[in-house]
Amino acid sequence: MSTVRTSPGLLAAPAALFLIVFMLVPVGLMLYVSTLERGAFGGVNWGQHTAIAYEKLLFERDLAGQIAFNSDYIAIILRSFRLAAVTTAVTLALGIPTALYMASLPPRRAALMLFLVTVPFWTNLLVRNFAWILILRNGGPLDSALATTGLVTPPLDILYTPLATGIGLTYSFLPFMILPIYVALERIDRRLIEAAFDLGADRWRVLSRVVLPLAAPGIAAGAILVFVPCLGAYVSPELLGGGKSLMIGNLIQAQFGASRNWPFGAALALVLLLVLLVALALLASVKRRERLAS
Amino acid sequence: MNDTIVAISDVSKRYAGAVQPALAGVSLDIRRNEFFTLLGPSGCGKTTLLRLIAGFGMPDSGQISLDGKLLGQTPPNLRPINTVFQSYALFPHMSVAENIGFGLEMLGQPRETVRSRVTEMLRLVRLEGMGERRPAQLSGGQQQRVALARALAPAPKVLLLDEPLSALDLKLRREMQIELKRLQTETGITFVFVTHDQEEALAMSDRLAVMRDGVVMQVGSPENLYDRPANLFVAEFIGEANFWNATCLERSGAGGRFAIGTSKAVMPVAEAQGLAEGAKAVLVVRPERITLGAAEPGLLHGTVETAVYRGSDLVVHAALAGGGELRARLPGSIAAAGLIGTATGFAFPADAVRVFPA
Structure with missing residues (x-):
């Protein structure tokens, strides 16, 4: 039997094909659509190119055709970044202690906790966010529970505010923070922790000088896994934020729906993608420089 | 200190x-x-x-x-x-x-x-x-x-x-x-x-x-x-040693005389506290304390099976007459060729032996 010689290029073909079909083609299509004229009743006029979709991000034309600066969309993008950042910060604050606790458990109990963390995924995201409407609404369980403590006077008026969106996002994305941090903590060699204790470190310094630095890759992965999808979140702001705290995901959805402005929707999506890519590239280069420095 | x-x-x-x-x-x-x-x-x-x-x-x-x-x-x-x-x-x-x-x-x-x-x-x-x-x-x-x-x-x-x-x-x-x-x-x-x-x-x-x-x-x-x-x-656990089953024949002072294995070899032992005459015992002798001796009845002797030259010393394995094995580290100056296959006598000083109850 002769050996079949396979070039590495051929072996990579399925993966390459997958990336081309599901990644490059859609992105290319989006790029193309974003340069087209919008159709009067939705859709686009194929072949009619214009840069108006990108212009619309920063400027608006008044009725007289004068171009004026418009910060509305920038405000939505900034709000999206802010909400995503706050959500990432809150999930970090909740996720690190939870993961630390889980990693300290004996294997059986840790497996149970791991299971409990993933249980919410069994229910549809829409349903879970809808449940939060019922919890957060005036006269709902949270409202009446807090009212009995006497600390606040009802109604709370939380629902349909950025706070409600933040609560919904935090709830939805917390497992994405806990899981990678837990995995990173689990991998830490226990003997390193013993060595730190042995050398005179108290609990806090074992945590800050050894455990957390060693779990940093997991913490970074969790932060990216929460921040990126949060930025484009659609369900939570739609259901819990009402119309008042639109996020970029909702804005994009509106362009393909009610606003019938496909090119603008495509342009928004591309700008979001570009900003994220630049941010991740910066992060990667910082990491690489750190590695090189060491 | x-x-x-x-x-x-x-x-x-x-x-x-x-x-x-x-x-x-x-x-x-x-x-x-x-x-x-x-x-x-x-x-x-x-x-x-x-x-x-x-x-x-x-x-x-x-x-x-x-x-x-x-x-x-x-x-x-x-x-x-x-x-x-x-x-x-x-x-x-x-x-x-x-x-x-x-x-x-x-x-x-x-x-x-x-x-x-x-x-x-x-x-x-x-x-x-x-x-x-x-x-x-x-x-x-x-x-x-x-x-x-x-x-x-x-x-x-x-x-x-x-x-x-x-x-x-x-x-x-x-x-x-x-x-x-x-x-x-x-x-x-x-x-x-x-x-x-x-x-x-x-x-x-x-x-x-x-x-x-x-x-x-x-x-x-x-x-x-x-x-x-x-x-x-x-x-x-520490070092190498010969372990021989033995019987206490006679006690005198701190020491005594022991018969090794089933052979007629009788060796003097300097310290044999706690062992009565007729008691079963294990004799322990380090290989480097063993020297060549006369191959006579009543003394320790056996047939040399292997002799490995290691420069500084000659490691000898012998089958003892009457059963048992012996391992000795002899000076390297002794010729291996003359030993292998021949009946050879072995000896050790009485203070080189440790005795334990079997």
Whole structure:
């Protein structure tokens, strides 16, 4: 039997094909659509190119055709970044202690906790966010529970505010923070922790000088896994934020729906993608420089 | 200078779920500035004892004290005792210098002190100029030195070493044995060294304790343990020896005369306390104490099966007349050719024999 010689290029073909079909083609299509004229009743006029979709991000034309600066969309993008950042910060604050606790458990109990963390995924995201409407609404369980403590006077008026969106996002994305941090903590060699204790470190310094630095890759992965999808979140702001705290995901959805402005929707999506890519590239280069420095 | 620095009294420890206790009533006094070794096969409790001294886990009963003060529940970070771990356990995210400075920093030493002490430690373990490297960039032997420097930097009262040489190859091991001994002498810190390698233990220790099944079998200097093993286990575990079944024929004074195996060979023994005439016994003789003798009835003789020339000595295996085997290290000047296959007489001085009840 002769050996079949396979070039590495051929072996990579399925993966390459997958990336081309599901990644490059859609992105290319989006790029193309974003340069087209919008159709009067939705859709686009194929072949009619214009840069108006990108212009619309920063400027608006008044009725007289004068171009004026418009910060509305920038405000939505900034709000999206802010909400995503706050959500990432809150999930970090909740996720690190939870993961630390889980990693300290004996294997059986840790497996149970791991299971409990993933249980919410069994229910549809829409349903879970809808449940939060019922919890957060005036006269709902949270409202009446807090009212009995006497600390606040009802109604709370939380629902349909950025706070409600933040609560919904935090709830939805917390497992994405806990899981990678837990995995990173689990991998830490226990003997390193013993060595730190042995050398005179108290609990806090074992945590800050050894455990957390060693779990940093997991913490970074969790932060990216929460921040990126949060930025484009659609369900939570739609259901819990009402119309008042639109996020970029909702804005994009509106362009393909009610606003019938496909090119603008495509342009928004591309700008979001570009900003994220630049941010991740910066992060990667910082990491690489750190590695090189060491 | 025989004052005790670590006193272990009647310490017992049983791990949850284990049938056998890991330590069963261990008492030891470790002296200031000595190189003390805990020697034993795996599972003998030596590592458990080391961990209890370090503060990782508490004894079920018994006490450990350091410099006359009971350690009790004192956690590892508050004990002036540092450990060199078997796997080194260097912090991979810190440079060599940061690793070595870690303990000093935890003690709250000012930055300048830490820096100069780190430089000093790097020089002590002969790693000058390696401070900025990461542990992963070092060889196994270098990592070993960093682990040593890190544990020595805060100048602990006692340094614990948990089989630190087991991951190194033979050549490096030999080098590190000498290195460790040098470090111990130079720093004047008490070293408590754990190993299952008896050769290593003999080469490095001032005193050692042989352990088995959570019990200390014997404590003493290497010479003491080698020449005067207190029991068959120690005799077997340390060095090579001949073990012959024997019967006590006659007692006179401290010694007596013993018949070896079923042969008619009768050998004098200088010390045979506790054995009555007619008692079954095991005679233990080190191979290098055996010399050639007359091949006569009534003396020890047998047929030489192999004779291996090793330069300095000739290692001889013989089948004894009347059953049993003999292993001897004869001077290398004796010609092997003349011995093999011939009936040869063997002899040993009466004080070279240790006798244990069978």
